[in-house]
Amino acid sequence: MAAPSTHTMDFFERQDQARRSTRRLIAYFMLAVILIILSIYIAGITIFFGFNVNADPELPFQWWNPDLFLWITGATLCVVVIGSLYKIFALSKGGEVVARWLGGRLIDSSTSDPQERRLLNVVEEMAIASGTPVPSVFLLEEEKSINAFAAGFTPADAVIGVTRGTLQILSRDELQGVIAHEFSHILNGDMRLNIRLIGVLNGILVIAMIGYVILSGTRTSSSRKNGGGAAAILAFGAALLVIGYVGVFFGKLIKSAVSRQREFLADASAVQFTRDPDGIAGALKKIGGLAHGSRIQNPKAEEMSHLFFSDGKHGKASPFLSMRNRKPPVQTHSAFSFMATHPPLEMRIQRIDPSFDGTFPAVHFPSKKALETRDPKELAASAAQTAAKSAASAPSGGAPAVPLIPMIPQQMTQLFGKLTEAHLAYATLLLAGLPSRLTARVREPASARIIIFALLLSHDSKTRRAQFQLLNESKDPLVSSETTLEASTLIDRCPPEARLPLIDLALPALRTLSLSQYQDFTGLVEELMKADQKIDLFEFTLQHILRRHLDPHFNQTRPSAARYGSLTPLTHEISLLLSRLARAGQDGEEQAQQAFAQGVKELKGSRLKLSWLEQEDGFEALSKALDRLNRVTPLLKRRLLRACGVCVSHDDQVTLREGELLRAIADALDCPMPPFLPGQTLRSAEIPNSKSQIPNKIQH
Structure with a gap:
């Protein structure tokens, strides 16, 4: 029997998987549209002849009517495509739109509120540790449940949203587990897929909405006049309503299946990031014990249900919580559990904490008086304990005066989109x-x-x-x-x-x-x-x-989608990038050309005709080149970044300045790169152990 595979997908493979999931989603969407067209045609032809609308009584019934089929096909495609594009375009401005739709308030980055400050500190630590820009954070003030979400197309426009219950009920470790879960969605490319799911379902839903409008209008007019025409329109409206909602039903099945698998991955990633399974497990247990559960009251919660940390529609506490020795199914989904966008709470917790016996602690939303009398020093002490924990787990020692990072570029790409306990401790202490x-x-x-x-x-x-x-x-x-x-x-x-x-x-x-x-x-x-x-x-x-x-x-610019499945059309841009990096990493022109040649060798399988640029273009040209290179597929970005690593490390070392440039290039390609840890060697892609050099104290 063959040994089980131990291969773990890296950032680029996860991004490519998300991209393939998007393609499958489009294929399912096209299949759904075809079935909707056929269903509407069958309903239309049946109603047309059944009610004998504008037809000769002697005309025999015929299933095939080319003119009617073309008319229905064109009208259906227009409605569905316009409905989908409208929603996707409305969401293309980034995660802030989603947060405000859900009633979120932007938390001031300079807030003095202790709970809000604690939340922002956790988000900042996660962002710096993962190499992503610090996202804006929104608070759903009216929601007393425990829930959170990440929304946006790319890390550049991502936002984090949390409910008031999350802020006031969870401990710092539990809050960190929830935020780590959301950062996993950012790093794994789930956000773009989630927004496209919203757009696809909206396009199909428009069919049902048109049917509802026809039904409402026809009932009013038919009360004043009778006739086969009015009855036919009424029947056709009812058919559209049924067909539209059946399409939405199957669309939600697809959405739920995709979402459930991504939630398991995000839970596992959160544990890997924090090395504290009790944090995220504790948050899930408190959802089970809270009367409000994870329910979101905002009317748009159903549409956005797959974005949340926990089920935003069905998540609620069991009425048996007050009874002892009971193990209630807290996440009470309907009988159609396959429609749930999230796995059951018990299953998620048991994957993290196998000892969980199904009993949830009783949790109550703190009263206004309790919140007003809460000592701010309690939150400060929590932050101090976290810093102490980070100092204990982080490598110690002083940073070298001239930071040099030993590098093997072929293994460098294992670091992208990878948030580890060491990086998190480093960010916290920094x-x-x-x-x-x-x-x-x-x-x-x-x-x-x-x-x-x-x-x-x-x-x-x-x-x-x-x-x-x-x-x-x-x-x-x-x-x-x-x-x-x-x-x-x-x-x-x-x-x-x-x-x-x-x-x-x-x-x-x-x-x-x-x-x-x-x-x-x-x-x-x-x-x-x-x-x-x-x-x-x-x-x-x-x-x-x-x-x-x-x-x-x-400037309300839209994020670019992958356009190039080959590097061949981008030879000039790649030549410019590698030439610039080679010069940045080497002292002399001869050494720079050698570094460039090594970078080209790394891309040898691409059959590119790359040439050394004798005259150095300005940084503006490099910026434009990066914008075009950002439109290649994830697996091609991996090869490109390996070649970049070869150029800057031709002398087997990377200075801090070169490392900053490399991280900026990775950022331009939407590939978050964690900070280099002093003492980190990439010869085995290892994160420093306790004897490595990470500063645990910075002099004020």
């Missing part, structure tokens, strides 16, 4: 070690801009004077050379590897700017970068991160 004044400012919209400006200040005195003049001429009264220099002083007290996390931390605050403020901000960023008449690697990295994660929000 954030805890930042000066408190700096973290407070980076979360304020006005001062977050100043932090970005401070990151761009040059060490050259002449260039810095020119930058100070630009800052003092700014239209914003809060921006000046003095405030920027003060922020720069705080940044200088942080380790170099804190620069990218600071940019990520600023993103939620920067998203709250007005359009005019954002335009002034990006204009000043560009002027500060060009103050010395050149752009270095870090400046390009910073600008590209800002453009990639803020432009879609302010």
Whole structure:
């Protein structure tokens, strides 16, 4: 007997699987539309002859009527396609639309509310540890149940939403387990699939809605006049209503089957991320013991049911919870359990905690008085305990003065989309070690801009004077050379590897700017970068991160879909990318050409005719090249990123600056790359153990 496969899918294979799931969904959708067309045609031809509408009484019954079939086919396709595209287009603005539809309120990134601050801290830690931009977080204030969701097309426009019950009932470890589950959906490519499911079902639902409108209108008119025509229209409306809802029924079956499997994967990933099965298991158990369960009261909960952490429609507590020694089925689905978008609570918990006996603890939503009298120090103590736990589990030691990362590029791609306990501990300690004044400012919209400006200040005195003049001429009264220099002083007290996390931390605050403020901000960023008449690697990295994660929000641009199944049409873009990376990673032109040749060799199976670019194009050309390369399939991105790793590590080392550029390129390709951990070796794709060098304390 063959041994069972131990292969674990990496980030790119999971993304490719999600892409194949989307293709299967489209195939099912097309099959459903064909069946709907045939059903409407059969109903139409039967009603047409049955009620003898506008027909000769002597005309014999015929099943095949080409004109009627073409008319029904065209009308049905128009209705279904327009209905689907309308919904998908409405959701294309990102996860924020979904959050607001569900009644969410954007949590201010500088909030002083202890519970909201705890939630944002957990989200920030997860984002930095996974290499994704820090998402905006929404609170469903009217929902007393325990639930959460992640929504968006890509990590760039993703949002996290949680209910009031999640915020007020769960401990920090349980909250971390829930957020880790949602980050798994972000990393596994589930969000785009979920939104397309909403669009597909809406297109089919429109058929039923048209039938309902016909029925309503015909009943009114038929009360005033009788005739075969009115009866036929009434019957046809009823047929459309039935056919539409039958189509929706089978569409929901597909949605539920896809969703249930993704939920199991997200649960397992959350345990892997946190190494704390009690966290997510505890959250699921509290759902079972809470009277509100995981039910979402918002009327759009049914449409969005597959987005949630737990079943948002049927999740409710059993009436037998007050009875002792009972093991009630808390997640009370209907008899058609195959329609459920989530597996039963008991099954999910037992996969995480095999010792679970089915008994749920009694959980009550805290009273208003209890919430008002809750000591904020309790939440602070919880955060301190988490930091202590991270310090205990994280590798210790001091970071090297000039960080160098030994690298085997062929194994580098195992890190993408991979969030580990070590990365989470590293992110927690890094954030805890930042000066408190700096973290407070980076979360304020006005001062977050100043932090970005401070990151761009040059060490050259002449260039810095020119930058100070630009800052003092700014239209914003809060921006000046003095405030920027003060922020720069705080940044200088942080380790170099804190620069990218600071940019990520600023993103939620920067998203709250007005359009005019954002335009002034990006204009000043560009002027500060060009103050010395050149752009270095870090400046390009910073600008590209800002453009990639803020432009879609302010300019309402739609995310690009995979278009290229081959690298052949993109030879110039790949040549430009590898040439730029080779020069960035090597000191001399000869060494750079050798690094380029190694990168080309990594892509040898693609039969590409890549050429070394003697004249270096600007960073703007590189940015445009990355935009096109982002439209290749996930498995091609893996090969491309391996070639990039070869270029920057031709000397077997990667400096911090090169690592930042590599992570920016990965980010541009929608491939989140966790931070390199000091002491991490990629020769075996290992995460550092307790003897590796990760700073556990950053001097203030």
